[in-house]
Amino acid sequence: MQLYQEQKLKVTNSLTGKKEEFKPIKEGYVGMYVCGPTVYSNVHLGNCRTFMSFDMIFRYLKHLGYKVRYVRNITDAGHLENDADDGEDKIAKKAKLEQLEPMEVVQRYTVDFHETLQKFNLLAPSIEPTATGHIIEQIEIIKEILKKGYAYEVNGSVYFDVVTFNKSNDYGKLSGRKLEDMIANTRELTAQNDKKNPQDFALWKKAEPQHIMRWPSPWGDGFPGWHLECTAMSTKYLGETFDIHGGGMDLKFPHHECEIAQAEACNGESPVNYWLHANMLTLNGKKMSKSTGNNIYPSEMFSGDNHILSKPFAPSVVRFFMLQAHYTSILDLSDEALIASEKGYQKLMDALKIVEDLPVSTTSDFDWSSWKQSCYDAMNDDFNTPVLIAQLFEAVKQINSLKEEKSKISEEDKSLVVDTLHNFVFDVLGLQAQQNANNAQTETLEGIMSLLIDIRNNARANKDFATSDKIRDELTALGIQLNDGKDGTSFSIK
RNA sequence: GGCAUCGUGGCCGAGUGGCUAGGCACAGCUCUGCAAAAGCUUGUACAGCGGUUCGAAUCCGCUCGAUGCCUCCA
Numbered sequence A: 001m002q003l004y005q006e007q008k009l010k011v012t013n014s015l016t017g018k019k020e021e022f023k024p025i026k027e028g029y030v031g032m033y034v035c036g037p038t039v040y041s042n043v044h045l046g047n048c049r050t051f052m053s054f055d056m057i058f059r060y061l062k063h064l065g066y067k068v069r070y071v072r073n074i075t076d077a078g079h080l081e082n083d084a085d086d087g088e089d090k091i092a093k094k095a096k097l098e099q100l101e102p103m104e105v106v107q108r109y110t111v112d113f114h115e116t117l118q119k120f121n122l123l124a125p126s127i128e129p130t131a132t133g134h135i136i137e138q139i140e141i142i143k144e145i146l147k148k149g150y151a152y153e154v155n156g157s158v159y160f161d162v163v164t165f166n167k168s169n170d171y172g173k174l175s176g177r178k179l180e181d182m183i184a185n186t187r188e189l190t191a192q193n194d195k196k197n198p199q200d201f202a203l204w205k206k207a208e209p210q211h212i213m214r215w216p217s218p219w220g221d222g223f224p225g226w227h228l229e230c231t232a233m234s235t236k237y238l239g240e241t242f243d244i245h246g247g248g249m250d251l252k253f254p255h256h257e258c259e260i261a262q263a264e265a266c267n268g269e270s271p272v273n274y275w276l277h278a279n280m281l282t283l284n285g286k287k288m289s290k291s292t293g294n295n296i297y298p299s300e301m302f303s304g305d306n307h308i309l310s311k312p313f314a315p316s317v318v319r320f321f322m323l324q325a326h327y328t329s330i331l332d333l334s335d336e337a338l339i340a341s342e343k344g345y346q347k348l349m350d351a352l353k354i355v356e357d358l359p360v361s362t363t364s365d366f367d368w369s370s371w372k373q374s375c376y377d378a379m380n381d382d383f384n385t386p387v388l389i390a391q392l393f394e395a396v397k398q399i400n401s402l403k404e405e406k407s408k409i410s411e412e413d414k415s416l417v418v419d420t421l422h423n424f425v426f427d428v429l430g431l432q433a434q435q436n437a438n439n440a441q442t443e444t445l446e447g448i449m450s451l452l453i454d455i456r457n458n459a460r461a462n463k464d465f466a467t468s469d470k471i472r473d474e475l476t477a478l479g480i481q482l483n484d485g486k487d488g489t490s491f492s493i494k
Numbered sequence B: 001g002g003c004a005u006c007g008u009g010g011c012c013g014a015g016u017g018g019c020u021a022g023g024c025a026c027a028g029c030u031c032u033g034c035a036a037a038a039g040c041u042u043g044u045a046c047a048g049c050g051g052u053u054c055g056a057a058u059c060c061g062c063u064c065g066a067u068g069c070c071u072c073c074a
Helices: A044-062 A090-098 A102-117 A132-147 A162-168 A181-185 A228-238 A251-265 A299-303 A315-323 A334-356 A366-381 A385-403 A411-428 A439-461 A463-478
Strands: A010-013 A018-023 A027-034 A066-070 A152-156 A157-161 A201-206 A222-224 A242-246 A270-276 A281-283 A330-335 A480-485 A489-494
Touching: A010 A066, A010 A270, A018 A066, A027 A228, A044 A066, A044 A102, A044 A242, A044 A270, A044 A299, A044 A315, A044 A411, A066 A228, A090 A102, A102 A299, A132 A152, A132 A157, A132 A201, A132 A222, A132 A228, A132 A251, A157 A251, A162 A181, A162 A251, A201 A251, A228 A242, A228 A251, A242 A251, A251 A270, A251 A315, A299 A315, A315 A334, A315 A385, A334 A385, A334 A411, A366 A411, A385 A411, A411 A463, A439 A463, A439 A480, A439 A489, A463 A480
Parallel strands: A027 A066, A027 A242, A242 A270, A281 A330
Antiparallel strands: A010 A018, A152 A157, A157 A201, A201 A222, A480 A489
């Protein structure tokens, strides 16, 4: 019996705008595709939030016992700068600026991307395919769409014919747009265009002679359009119809809308059962933007080398902070909010450290079984991590009360609590305990600390408070906090 | 200009018709040699205006504001 058979998961489906019970196509298996980064610059914090949200979803699905194939692509072919220019793509442009080969840029920022996500403790996806590795598959899809009559070729480029597609299908169903409205509200762009209609989008773009990234195709040398790689790779690895497609809210239109159109044009069926969209991250109430300076990179947060925050924040703290908000809500990042999260995170971790040493009784004063179910209820309700965390703090409260011997817990309940906390905190939320130094150093530190605590307690017994306070205050200054409890003194590193 | 989402106590952030969210901060108490840590107690908050309802933060309308998309974007 797998957990998913007893825990009923509901997810917010962007396609219907409703919370729906999650039922995979094949019982026990989940196929999930998430739009990955374009690797032409350092990954930014908003990106991290999106990928972290889907990491949490991936982790919970696995925890429920599903066998998950999680595909997250790397966009390394470069998207068009815009429709009006001569087709120079982002990666090629950056390469010229920095005097690098395009694939050198790709490599550099792919490495940065992986390193940053590792710091945030994201699991690697099952497959991480690249756009440049799937040019052939993309060309095959274009051929098929052309054959079905939903695309046309002009001057070595191929465009998707949105108007024709809309006659038999519903273009705009994901983002709640109507093609007629879009046509009515089209901005007049002066640039000349091969497209029959401004709403049409490129499947294949002809490469100008100076364009570096180029591949041969039936329509001449060129490169694939912006939306095609996701259709090609999701179809290849997950099938024509799969369970979950995720990405940032900003990709809903046009990117995901176009993916639906391409897949429906090519395969005749809707590609995805559940569309999940993660919401944006703002900084001090405003959107992050490099041009206004309202922006911060993950590495700058970790090092404290920035003008926005008062101190450095550990990746785990930032992860905890982000999971305190629901993934479908806009989250605002600020110094105050991070400091509050840091303290809460510390409190949670402290409780996790002491839980295993709690004394046991024959009975419990608290209904731990229903507490455990309430943790699942939170996650089953569209991955409601803030409510889960509230439940975890309920446990923290109980644990601290048990430590003070103000309440009782049975042996059986204690192992339930330990297991459940570990499952949710480490496996599902993906939080990490404070990185301790290596074991030898830890032992040395513990030896020194027990000596100091001993000396201090002797001084206290002799009412030599000058000595005891000196020890305490100077340790505090070093970031070591002494905790005087009923059964002696312990220490924690802040 | 169009489309969409949202506006919750000092701060962050759940909740979506009647029943405690939670974290941080603040105050009081317990503990302590004094603290810290921990525990306990305390907050009539739901942008504004109007409507529906026995009852609305929660539904509807309008106003104001924010964010996202409409152009590459997580």
